[in-house]
Amino acid sequence: MEKRIISGTDLEVSVICYGPMRIAQSQDDPDLPVHLRAMHAAIDHGINFIHSSYEYGVRWMMHEVLKDHPERHNLLHVIKAPVPDWDDPDFDAAKLELIIDDALRDLCTDRIAMVQWMWRCRPHDEEHRLPLLANIHDKVAETFEQLRQKGKVGHLACFPYFPESAATAMAHPAEEALIAYYNPLEMEMSPVIDTLNDDGRGFLAIRPLYEGVLTDRYASHADVPEGHRLAKEKYADAFNARQKLAEAIPEAADGMTRFAIRFPLMSANCASVIVGLNSEEQVVEICDHVAGVTPDPDTVSRVRALMGH
Numbered sequence: 559m560e561k562r563i564i565s566g567t568d569l570e571v572s573v574i575c576y577g578p579m580r581i582a583q584s585q586d587d588p589d590l591p592v593h594l595r596a597m598h599a600a601i602d603h604g605i606n607f608i609h610s611s612y613e614y615g616v617r618w619m620m621h622e623v624l625k626d627h628p629e630r631h632n633l634l635h636v637i638k639a640p641v642p643d644w645d646d647p648d649f650d651a652a653k654l655e656l657i658i659d660d661a662l663r664d665l666c667t668d669r670i671a672m673v674q675w676m677w678r679c680r681p682h683d684e685e686h687r688l689p690l691l692a693n694i695h696d697k698v699a700e701t702f703e704q705l706r707q708k709g710k711v712g713h714l715a716c717f718p719y720f721p722e723s724a725a726t727a728m729a730h731p732a733e734e735a736l737i738a739y740y741n742p743l744e745m746e747m748s749p750v751i752d753t754l755n756d757d758g759r760g761f762l763a764i765r766p767l768y769e770g771v772l773t774d775r776y777a778s779h780a781d782v783p784e785g786h787r788l789a790k791e792k793y794a795d796a797f798n799a800r801q802k803l804a805e806a807i808p809e810a811a812d813g814m815t816r817f818a819i820r821f822p823l824m825s826a827n828c829a830s831v832i833v834g835l836n837s838e839e840q841v842v843e844i845c846d847h848v849a850g851v852t853p854d855p856d857t858v859s860r861v862r863a864l865m866g867h
């Protein structure tokens with residue numbers, strides 16, 4: 559598995575980051591053995607970067623895999639830390655530390671390599687998010703520095719949801735990397751990504767396969783079997799955009815899964831893609847597809863132009 563440095567940090571991470579959001583939440587899940595094999599396979603294939611959140615309800619399974627895994631001290635963890643959360647009145651330093659402490663224990667590690675900090679509020683729009691950010695950002699940075707001094711965390715990254723939030727958040731000197739949804743159908747963060755590239759900072763791309771739409775499994779929404787999560791009406795537009803991509807970009811038509819997983823890595827400052835891997839077969843295929851990706855500004859520009867970015 560190839561590795562990249564997250565620009566501006568000392569973290570050398572595999573270009574695939576294992577994302578466990580859709581794995582078993584309990585012992586009773588009939589897919590548990592498949593998911594356990596997938597996580598073991600991910601580590602066996604050289605994935606050293608693991609994304610997680612207490613919100614997914616899957617840390618119990620991760621703990622089972624990690625508690626006496628021989629590689630556990632070589633793994634780098636990036637964890638979600640939403641403080642303040644939707645209904646919190648303010649940033650709470652103690653809450654952030656508790657989230658870190660829980661993750662250190664559950665993931666059997668001495669340090670969280672990267673914290674994906676996010677701030678939430680209602681209504682969930684720029685008008686309310688930006689003033690809140692202005693009020694709390696220095697406090698967040700100060701708290702993070704204290705946690706770093708304690709040895710609990712390595713680097714601060716931000717998941718800002720929206721482009722203006724992203725541009726404003728990343729202007730703060732404490733923010734070391736951006737974490738955002740980024741795939742051929744979701745490129746709203748492109749201007750911020752370019753700015754970060756210019757000043758030597760990197761980003762991590764979440765959901766490179768658009769939750770499974772950008773794969774070879776189903777060419778159109780009509781092909782998705784009834785009852786499958788992708789059959790929901792909310793995915794119809796994404797399948798239309800998938801078709802547009804396949805018609806305009808020959809590499810995508812030749813292999814959608816391969817193209818989509820490689821696409822974020824064609825940007826020089828993308829260190830890793832955070833992808834959901836739920837079976838050993840998915841791990842093997844995805845790891846195979848990312849061999850030898852090099853920066854490819856021409857393809858990035860073609861896709862951006864096609865999708866109006």
Ligand SMILES: NC(=O)c1ccc[n+]([C@@H]2O[C@H](COP(=O)([O-])OP(=O)(O)OC[C@H]3O[C@@H](n4cnc5c(N)ncnc54)[C@H](OP(=O)(O)O)[C@@H]3O)[C@@H](O)[C@H]2O)c1
Pocket residue numbers: 576577578579580609610764765766767768769770771773774775815832833834835836837839840841843844
């Ligand atoms: N999506 C979000 O809103 C979100 C939010 C916060 C964080 N994250 C993080 O990002 C990670 C990835 O997000 P995501 O899982 O939503 O999106 P994704 O990585 O774009 O899509 C992953 C899905 O694609 C399918 N897949 C994987 N490999 C495949 C292959 N080789 N061939 C065909 N299909 C394949 C799997 O579907 P099946 O297993 O169902 O077949 C898998 O669940 C999460 O695990 C989480 O850590 C996501």
